[in-house]
Amino acid sequence: MEARLGSYVQVSGTTIRWDRGRATELHEGVGMNAETVTATCAVVIAVASLAVSVYQTHAMRQHNRHSVRPVLQLHRGWPPGGRAGIRLINSGLGPAVIVDSTLTVDGEVIGIWNEGSVNSLRRGLAVHPSAVTFNEGEVIATDYEQYLFSVASYDLQSHAEIEDLINRRLTLKIRYESLYGGENFQVVLAPKPLNGSLRAADD
Secondary structure, eight states, X not given: OEEEETTEEEETTEEEEEETTEEEEEETTEEEOHHHHHHHHHHHHHHHHHHHHHHHHHHHHHHHHHHXXXXXXXXXXXXXXXXXXXXXXXXXXXXXXXXXXXXXXXTEEEESSSHHHHHHHHTTOSSOOEEOOOOTTOEEOTTOEEEEEXXXXXXXXXXXXXXXXXXXXXXXXXXXXXXXXOOOEEEEEOOOOXXXXXXXXXX
16 A cells, blocks of 8 residues: 655555655665665675685685695514515605604603614614614605615514514604695604514504
8 A cells, every 4th residue: 555645655564755766765764775785785795705715715725735635654564584674654645744753762762763863773783774764854755665764584583672672662753744834743653562462563
């Protein structure tokens, strides 16, 4: 139903003001013209678009990080007649950047995994194991697989001292990150439980 009230028209309970050909609805005494509605909608759309853009950028960065994430693993292995000892593997999708490392023997910190620490580790052993070391900031390539501390042609009796050192006394911790940096990943090779089998290979 339409009723004219001077310069106002009432249609179905809604009062509309006629002003030079433009109609403005009056809701609870507050006027809202077409320009205000358009401007408000534009702001809402802009804010929503910005939020979506920020989310998509964050999701893309996370995807890129995961697509090049390294995964370092330390294994002990004692195959009879083969190379045996501590093996480092990068099974991830990207290179690993070494942040630092810590070598501990019998609860005492020897140092980082470098030539000096390895020489201290080998000192006094009847058999001289081979070793591969690395420096801070060194990059471990994808699909890298190398023995860090090992003997060739493993024999249970001849290499029992080295096996006991690696299985029971030695702890090696390596902190690393991806090429993006800042993740603070780490891998730890800890002594095996005393009730574990000395002959059981970790891998």
